[in-house]
Amino acid sequence: MKIGNTEIQKPLFLGPMAGITDATYRGICSEMGCDVTVTEMVSAKGLHYKDPKTKKLIAINGSEKVSGIQIFGSDPDIMAEAAEKLEKEKNLFLDINMGCPVPKVVKNKEGSALMKNPVLASRIVEKIVGKTTKAVSVKMRTGWDEDSVNVIDFALRMEASGVDFITVHGRTRNQYYFGQADWDIIAKVKKAVSIPVVLSGDVVDGPSAVSAFEITGCDGLMIARAAKGNPWIFKQIRHFIEKGCPLEEPGRVEKIVMAKTHLARLVENKDDYTACREFRKHSAWYLKGVYNSASVKNKINQAEKSGDILALLDTLLPV
Ligand SMILES: Cc1cc2nc3c(=O)[nH]c(=O)nc-3n(C[C@H](O)[C@H](O)[C@H](O)COP(=O)(O)O)c2cc1C
The missing domain is CATH 1.10.1200 (Non-ribosomal Peptide Synthetase Peptidyl Carrier Protein; Chain A)
Structure with a gap:
């Protein structure tokens, strides 16, 4: 898949994890074979109010290869202003968070709450795309809850609004991080859209990575929890994909x-x-x-x- 002008075959992403995947750890994972990194979620309002903590979150480590800054918010103008402010940063793409399940985020119509409000989600994307020269992606879930799984329509809508690729975490908002990620629906999303699809959820080693590619036909994989204290996972997965056998575990x-x-x-x-x-x-x-x-x-x-x-x-x- 292509991100901006960079072509990467079956890229392995480090999943953003607030409080964990800071610039230091993203640098380490990049040196250990991770192809694409994304910052922890950064508040567009925080950028607007020049919050010093927010500023620290957007720092990119020199070792990061293809890097994205992830922003969250629900006001299209403030989100677009954030995109404009981030033009000068070193990140190659901007990722919009439409998957965060945390109550204090969703109560402001941000994060995964945007999946309940596709019209607003589209407006945000269109405004951002109009303000940035960088590639734009959206990270989403499968829907709000099991009665409102709308990821296929939502993904098509995001594509029509101008995003360059999407990442789908195969759980609903109400599942948080519990239960098995639904890869079958990610396969359906992949069939429905023409832009690249990155799979997130339950990729934990070489065999699960190979299955995820096979089952869904997705273009890239994101690894989050399995990368905690385990930057070796990227080389292990790449080795398994290329050679079909596992690498030795770190001693x-x-x-x-x-x-x-x-x-x-x-x-x-x-x-x-x-x-x-x-x-x-x-x-x-x-x-x-x-x-x-x-x-x-x-x-x-x-x-x-x-x-x-x-x-x-x-x-x-x-x-
Ligand atoms: C502690 C923690 C923090 C997270 N923070 C973010 C975040 O800031 N932005 C985001 O898009 N996803 C966030 N996620 C979701 C992950 O990026 C990923 O989509 C999810 O954990 C499923 O992938 P996994 O099964 O590989 O862990 C977070 C997950 C965890 C466990």
Whole structure:
């Protein structure tokens, strides 16, 4: 598929995850074989009011290859203004969030609530497309709930409004992240539209990636939760697609070295205090399955300085 002027065969996307896939982690995943990255969701209103936290979210890491900034909002003018403001940023595409299920977002008619309001969703897309020179995509779900699954009509509407590609998370808003993602409906979306379709939901390894491509005929895959503490997943999936057999799993040393690199880069990109706090969840994911790491994990959760955390991680390395 093509994003802007860049052609990528069967691209693997890192799924945006608020609070997890910051520029540091997107950089790591990109170095580990991820083709396309998308920022955490960025509030168009936050950009309008020049909120400093919002500004930080749009920073792109130098290692990101094809990168998108994801914006959310429901006011077409504010969304278009955000698109205009983001023209000067390094991202190659703009992604519009129409999938977020969180109550404080949907109560403002934003995120997945836009699937209940296709007319407004189209207006937002048309205004954004009119203001940006970058490629535009929409990330959507299958519908609001099981009684209102409208993703096929919605996808066609987004195509008609001018988006370059779509990402479909195969769950309704009411499912949040529970239950199995519905790949059959993504296959129907793919048949219905002429623009590229990226599948999101339950791609967790090489075999599931191959099945997702086969079942749906989709153009790209997005991997979110399975990439937590697991930047190796992109190379593993690519290897499985190309060679039909799995790559070796990362060993204890590789995991600890990666965790240390991640923390060191967080410290470079943020202050030591913030880096230590944000690293806690990542360390738990990296150390999952690392033999005898429980007490180190607990100590990392209490550590206040990155030097202490690095020393704790060193104790897990063989002498
Ligand atoms: C903690 C968390 C945060 C997320 N944040 C976002 C977000 O900011 N924007 C978005 O479009 N999707 C977000 N998602 C959805 C994922 O990108 C993805 O579509 C979903 O998790 C299904 O894919 P998976 O089965 O590979 O996890 C989030 C998911 C999780 C679990």
